[in-house]
Amino acid sequence: MKKALLLLLFSFQYLLAQETPTLDYYLPKDVTYNKDIPTPEKILGYQVGQWHVTHDKLVEYMRALAEASDRITIETRGTTFETRPLILLTITSAKNHQNLDQIRKDHVALTDNDNTNISQMPAVVYQGFSIHGNEPSGSNAALVAAYYLAAAQGPKIESLLNDVVILFDPSLNPDGLQRFAYWANTNRNMNLTADPNDREYSEVWPGGRTNHYWFDMNRDWLPVQLPESRARIETYHQWLPNILTDHHEMGTNSTFFFQPGVPERVHPLTPKKNQELTLDIAQYHIKALDNIGSLYYAQESFDDYYYGKGSTFPDINGGIGILFEQGSSRGHIQESDNGLLTFAFTIRNQFVTALSTLEAAQGLRTELLTYQRDFYKNVRTNNAKNKTKAYVFGDEKDAAKTFHLAEVLNRHKIEVHEVANDFTQNGKKFKKGYSYIVPTNQKNSTILQAMFEKRTTFQDSLFYDISGWTFPYAFNVDYAELSNLQHAGGKIENLTLPNGVVSSKSNYAYIFEWHEYYTPEALYKILDKGIRAKVGKTPFTLQGTTYDYGTIMIPVQNQLLNSDELYTFLQDVAKESHLNIRAVSTGFSDGIDLGSNDFITLKLPKIGIITGSGITSYDAGETWHLLDTRYNIPISKLDLSNFNRMNLDKYTTIILHNSFGGALDETAKRKLQTWVRNGGTLIGYRNAANWLSENDFMNLEFRKKDRNAENISYENRNKYSGAQVTGGALFETKIDRSHPINFGYKNTSLALFRNTNIYIEPNKNSYNNPIQYSNSPLISGYISEENLELLKGAVPFQVQRMGNGKVAVFTDNTNFRAFWFGTNKLLMNAIFFADMM
Numbered sequence: 001m002k003k004a005l006l007l008l009l010f011s012f013q014y015l016l017a018q019e020t021p022t023l024d025y026y027l028p029k030d031v032t033y034n035k036d037i038p039t040p041e042k043i044l045g046y047q048v049g050q051w052h053v054t055h056d057k058l059v060e061y062m063r064a065l066a067e068a069s070d071r072i073t074i075e076t077r078g079t080t081f082e083t084r085p086l087i088l089l090t091i092t093s094a095k096n097h098q099n100l101d102q103i104r105k106d107h108v109a110l111t112d113n114d115n116t117n118i119s120q121m122p123a124v125v126y127q128g129f130s131i132h133g134n135e136p137s138g139s140n141a142a143l144v145a146a147y148y149l150a151a152a153q154g155p156k157i158e159s160l161l162n163d164v165v166i167l168f169d170p171s172l173n174p175d176g177l178q179r180f181a182y183w184a185n186t187n188r189n190m191n192l193t194a195d196p197n198d199r200e201y202s203e204v205w206p207g208g209r210t211n212h213y214w215f216d217m218n219r220d221w222l223p224v225q226l227p228e229s230r231a232r233i234e235t236y237h238q239w240l241p242n243i244l245t246d247h248h249e250m251g252t253n254s255t256f257f258f259q260p261g262v263p264e265r266v267h268p269l270t271p272k273k274n275q276e277l278t279l280d281i282a283q284y285h286i287k288a289l290d291n292i293g294s295l296y297y298a299q300e301s302f303d304d305y306y307y308g309k310g311s312t313f314p315d316i317n318g319g320i321g322i323l324f325e326q327g328s329s330r331g332h333i334q335e336s337d338n339g340l341l342t343f344a345f346t347i348r349n350q351f352v353t354a355l356s357t358l359e360a361a362q363g364l365r366t367e368l369l370t371y372q373r374d375f376y377k378n379v380r381t382n383n384a385k386n387k388t389k390a391y392v393f394g395d396e397k398d399a400a401k402t403f404h405l406a407e408v409l410n411r412h413k414i415e416v417h418e419v420a421n422d423f424t425q426n427g428k429k430f431k432k433g434y435s436y437i438v439p440t441n442q443k444n445s446t447i448l449q450a451m452f453e454k455r456t457t458f459q460d461s462l463f464y465d466i467s468g469w470t471f472p473y474a475f476n477v478d479y480a481e482l483s484n485l486q487h488a489g490g491k492i493e494n495l496t497l498p499n500g501v502v503s504s505k506s507n508y509a510y511i512f513e514w515h516e517y518y519t520p521e522a523l524y525k526i527l528d529k530g531i532r533a534k535v536g537k538t539p540f541t542l543q544g545t546t547y548d549y550g551t552i553m554i555p556v557q558n559q560l561l562n563s564d565e566l567y568t569f570l571q572d573v574a575k576e577s578h579l580n581i582r583a584v585s586t587g588f589s590d591g592i593d594l595g596s597n598d599f600i601t602l603k604l605p606k607i608g609i610i611t612g613s614g615i616t617s618y619d620a621g622e623t624w625h626l627l628d629t630r631y632n633i634p635i636s637k638l639d640l641s642n643f644n645r646m647n648l649d650k651y652t653t654i655i656l657h658n659s660f661g662g663a664l665d666e667t668a669k670r671k672l673q674t675w676v677r678n679g680g681t682l683i684g685y686r687n688a689a690n691w692l693s694e695n696d697f698m699n700l701e702f703r704k705k706d707r708n709a710e711n712i713s714y715e716n717r718n719k720y721s722g723a724q725v726t727g728g729a730l731f732e733t734k735i736d737r738s739h740p741i742n743f744g745y746k747n748t749s750l751a752l753f754r755n756t757n758i759y760i761e762p763n764k765n766s767y768n769n770p771i772q773y774s775n776s777p778l779i780s781g782y783i784s785e786e787n788l789e790l791l792k793g794a795v796p797f798q799v800q801r802m803g804n805g806k807v808a809v810f811t812d813n814t815n816f817r818a819f820w821f822g823t824n825k826l827l828m829n830a831i832f833f834a835d836m837m
Contacts (some may be wrong), residue, residue, distance in 0.1 A: 018192055018333075021049045021344035026144045026351050030156065036521035038064050038141045038641065044309050048143050049344035051188070052136055052181040052332075055084055055174040061143060062170055069150040070094040071161060077231040084174035084427025087232040091149045091168050094123060101622040103165060108240055110369060111318060111376040111443070120370040123361040126167040126312060127243040127354060128232070134208035136184070137343070138247030139327050141350035142170035148355070163362045167239060172310075173210075173217055173228060192333045194340055196252070198479075200331040200774075207615035213629075215818065216619025218246070219465065222308035222451065223819035224411045236317070237413045242368040243281070245357050247350050249328035251403035254335040255295035256349050257302065257325035258285045260309060262346055264301030264460040269450055270315040271378075273371055277320050281360040287355035293449025294349050295338065306465040307450050308817075316446045318375035319370070328532055369512070376443065383441040389487065391452055392425060393472050393479035394435025397515035397746050399549075400823050402579045404517070405475040406436045408819070410495050418489030424463040428478040430487070445819050452479070454730075454780040461782060462719060466728025466755070468781020471753035474732050476822025495639020500574035505567045506583030507556055509594055509640070511542070514744040515549035517821065520828040521631040523552060524579035525799055527604040529569060530560045533598040535833065538738070540591025543584055544830045550677045550833075552595055605831050607633065608651045612640035614663025622815040623655055624825055636820035643668050648675045649822040653831050658686035669695050677803025681834040683827070684809040686756050697807045698800050703759035703790045726818075728755040729781020731791065732774045739770030739835035741797060741808075744825045751779055752796055753820055757787055758811045760793040771826075772796045797826070797835045806834045 023039060023226045027074060040048050042118035053061075056665040066074035071094060076085045096103060109611055127145070129138035146168060149161070171177050180203065187200040203544045204215050212226060220229040232302070250257065260278045281300055289296050304312045304321055311323035327336065361368065394402045406416045417434040438448060453469040458467070472479040472813065502510065512537075526533050536551040536762070554570070556563050574581045607627065611620050620637075625737065627633040644667045648654070654672070655663075666670075675683050676697070684692050693700040712720045730751050735742045742750075750771070762769040772795050778788060799808040808830050814823040830837075 016308070022046050022047055023144070023147070026348050027346060028152075028355070032155045033151040034153055037147065040147060042265070042720050044143075046626070047049050048140060049342070049347050052184040052343070053140050053143060053227070054181045054185075055178040056145070056173055058170055058177075059085060061086055062087060062146060065089075065146055065150045070097065070148055072146075073097065073264065078227055080175045080228055082175045084178065086228060087170070088173065088235060089146065089168035089170070091146070091161070091166040092122065092164065093158065096162065100165075103238050104239060104278065110373050111240055114373065114377050116168060116373060116681065118227060118366065118373070119206075121369055122163055122165045123243070123365040123368050124239050124241040125358060125361045126166045126169065126170040126236065126239070126244040126359065128172045128245060128352075129247045130177055131246065131310060132209045133173045133178070134180040134203060134330070135249035135328060136177060136180055137249055137328070137346035139171045139177055140248065140343070141347045141354060142168070144347065144351045146170065149707045160358060160362050163365055163736055164358055166358065167235060167241060169232065172232065175212045176208045177208055183208060194333045194335045195728070196334055200502045201334055204623070204720070205611075205613040205615070205752070210291055210617060210621065210714040213625040214617040215625070216618060218310055219308050219817055221310055221313040222469070223817055224408055225818035230411065233411055240372070241314070241319055242372055243322060243357060243361055244314045245322045245324065247269055247324045247345070247354070247356065248326070250325040250327055250626040252330060252334055253326040253448065254295060254325070255338060256289065256327065258282055258296065258298055258353060259304070259321070259323050260299050260300070260515070261302035261304055261323070261464075262460070263299060265305055265462065265464070267305045267307065267312070267315070267450070269446060271630065272302060273374075274320060277364065277371060278322065280364055281322065284356040284360040284363065285353050287668060288352045289349070292328070292348065292352060294352075299435060300713060303464045305463055305467065306469070307468070309465065316450050317444075317742050318372040320773075322348065322357065326350055336663065341711070360834060374436065379443065379446055383445055386440050386480040387483060387716060388440055389484055390431065390482040391438045391448070391483055392419065392430050392435060392487070393438075393477045393514075394430045395477045395514065395599055395746070396429050396431040396434050398433045398517055400517040401475055402408055402436065402477055403466070403497050404821055405471060405477060406492075408497055409448070412447050414448050415439060415442050415496065416492050418492060420487055420489035420597060423478040423487050425482065430478070436492075437482070437483060437485070439488065453640055456778055456780060457784075458782055461784070462721035462726045463782060466781065468779070470730055470780045473779060474753070474820050474822055476745075476750065500577060500579045500581070502567065502571050502574050502581045502583060504583045505563070506585060507557060507563050509546060509587065510554045510581050510583055511571055512552050512579055512581045513548050514552060514583055515746060516577075516579040517824075518577040518631070519552070519744065520825070520832065522573050522579055523602070523832065524631065524633045525573050525577070526554060526601060531566070531569075532559060533602050533835065535598065535602055535836075536592060537598040537740075537836065540589040541670055542585065542589040542594075545582065545762065548746070549737055550740070553599055553837060555594070591714050600836055602832060605652045606650055607635045607831065608638045608648070608654045609635055610640065610643065610654065610656050611637045612643070612663070614640065614659050614661045616658040616660070616686075619657035619813060622813070622818060623657065624828070625818055626827070628813050630824070631828070635796060640664070640668065642669060648680070649678075651675075653681045653683060653834070656684045656688045657681065658688065659691065673697065673802075676805035676807060679804040681806045681808065681830070683830050684807070685759060685813065686811060689760065689809045689811055692807060692809055697802060698798065698809065700798060700809075701761040703761055703794060705786060705790060724757070724784050724787065726755060726757055726787055727784050728753065730754075730779040731777040731782055732779055733777070734774050736767070736770040739767075740836045741770050741799070741826060741829050743829050743833060749821070750776070752812045752823060753816045754796070754812045759790045760796070760798060760811060762793065762795045765800065768798070769795050773796060790822035799830075806837060808834060808837070
């Protein structure tokens with residue numbers, strides 16, 4: 001009888017879940033609605049929650065609202081990689097819209113003036129939805145929220161819109177949202193299926209979480225390397241919102257999370273008042289979710305440490321970041337520990353908390369504005385006390401890489417100055433045109449500090465994301481703190497990449513060093529044109545100029561182009577790749593002559609990247625993005641679903657990234673072995689080291705330490721194991737600059753980003769360990785004491801011969817999140833120079 005009742009209850013619940021939701025399911029009943037404002041159904045052709053909204057339909061509806069309502073204006077701030085518009089709605093009262101630019105100026109002026117009158121000033125809220133495309137309840141809730149803000153009528157909504165300016169970003173990730181909506185909709189049953197085994201709930205690789213190049217864009221708020229990020233960061237600094245919300249999803253069996261997160265996991269640069277206000281705002285979410293009977297939690301997970309996330313980035317800008325995490329239906333309806341979870345239910349929770357955020361902004365308006373004013377007042381006070389008056393950074397051999405770090409600062413409205421003259425600080429030379437000075441006495445000095453600091457002590461040993469990200473090390477530039485501004489030149493108003501030139505026409509040879517960031521792009525263009533080029537294994541001095549390891553030489557004679565054509569072509573290459581190419585008139589040098597056997601002929605690389613189910617898409621996407629957008633080198637993405645049927649003979653290099661679940665089968669393994677033995681270069685990353693060793697591609701010995709949990713309670717077991725995770729930190733290596741893997745690096749130390757616990761023993765021959773961790777490797781970030789001991793003296797790179805080919809492996813990610821410019825060249829060296837290793 002009891003089973004029969006449970007079955008009847010489930011059946012009733014299931015039938016209710018099958019019903020198509022209407023707007024009444026979502027909307028508050030305490031206001032009336034303007035009939036002249038189009039509902040989502042009128043534009044979409046279906047009810048919100050019935051289907052997953054595609055980005056094009058989302059944009060269409062937002063434009064219709066802007067057309068119909070004097071509360072909304074809409075702008076396009078750029079496009080994604082797939083050319084989808086990055087739209088922003090500004091929503092406030094019609095009265096505020098008439099004076100919107102002045103409201104913005106007054107709001108920003110609040111951060112510059114201790115005496116600004118805030119009594120009548122609106123609060124500013126940036127609401128962002130679904131930065132992870134396969135967490136779609138946010139963007140679908142944006143349909144309802146935008147309709148409510150446009151159509152609701154009465155004193156309550158009028159008061160809210162007078163007191164708040166809303167920067168409304170309905171899709172932070174258009175490409176990912178479109179990709180996931182396609183999956184969910186094309187696999188939707190007319191009779192909705194809640195079975196989690198259904199195809200609808202298992203999207204194909206790489207999934208819709210990421211953008212076009214498979215980046216997690218909720219890690220790019222600080223690096224700002226992607227077009228979507230650049231648009232929203234520009235908006236952020238234009239307005240400096242008081243609150244920024246970031247609507248996400250989590251596992252299906254979870255409920256609903258809102259910040260604050262774990263109190264012990266807040267970055268020390270974040271003021272205590274920030275967390276107090278976050279808790280005050282949370283009271284509004286509690287009330288709203290209690291009213292509709294939704295379960296929730298706070299302060300038990302997630303954190304506010306890494307400033308590259310949307311919910312944490314505002315914390316160093318005088319604002320409050322709020323993360324929302326909704327248990328995901330991953331489709332339209334799914335069984336969960338909390339009953340049948342419908343898409344409509346997830347949308348309603350996101351909508352309700354979007355409104356509770358605005359109510360909090362109105363109710364706490366004075367407190368939020370006062371906090372923002374005090375935040376910048378404290379910044380000015382601390383700037384005056386700071387003994388460090390400026391940072392200088394640069395690389396006397398690489399102007400482009402240095403420029404790109406300055407570019408990041410510029411996007412965060414941090415003033416950057418020229419270096420007035422060459423000078424030396426702490427043994428490092430800072431060259432005019434190749435270096436920049438950044439005064440610390442400026443408005444956004446807290447962001448600057450967050451980007452440049454090194455930190456190795458922490459209140460907690462668990463991190464939701466990375467624990468170290470010091471930007472000068474990420475870009476591999478020299479930097480120093482300055483006690484005065486005596487070497488500072490003028491403020492740079494228009495930051496531009498340096499020009500490249502060919503010094504003159506030559507009838508003998510052209511030469512360029514391998515140091516500049518875009519030299520791989522230049523070399524590929526040269527080889528792709530059919531021009532012969534060689535690389536020098538050792539330094540030399542020619543016609544008064546000294547050339548380092550890895551110098552590229554292009555002889556003029558016996559080329560497909562005559563001397564005039566070659567000169568013209570190289571002029572274009574120099575300009576496009578921002579490097580200086582020198583013409584020489586003789587091959588006789590102090591050191592190796594240009595005809596020496598120490599100049600090795602290079603071949604055009606043909607590159608394949610293994611992709612597909614079982615490959616970590618983040619890692620593969622970072623390499624794809626690097627080669628495709630930075631170096632303009634074409635690549636082939638080799639999907640594992642077809643890999644065993646492919647002819648690999650055309651490829652000189654294949655890259656295998658971190659994998660899981662036995663991605664490569666026995667057939668794929670044998671295919672790769674044959675290809676390598678026939679002369680190919682296989683480059684592995686991260687846990688590929690284990691696979692390559694276990695499958696007889698390489699002979700590697702790993703360091704491991706058995707750990708037994710002693711005096712650890714059952715309750716704390718996860719904290720114990722979590723403390724052994726190296727989630728992302730910076731470590732010092734010593735490098736052999738004469739080894740081809742290190743061509744283009746001028747210093748004998750190099751910082752690597754590490755987020756693995758893979759430790760390779762050094763080879764018995766020292767010359768086979770061109771990169772080796774130092775005995776005091778930790779630069780910034782967290783690593784357990786046990787893992788730190790394993791890391792000392794370990795090697796992050798090995799290369800070995802296999803038949804006529806080579807197998808190389810990196811335990812660390814050289815292309816992390818597109819902003820680790822400083823180690824990109826390690827991969828390029830493995831691609832171009834593997835035959836020399």
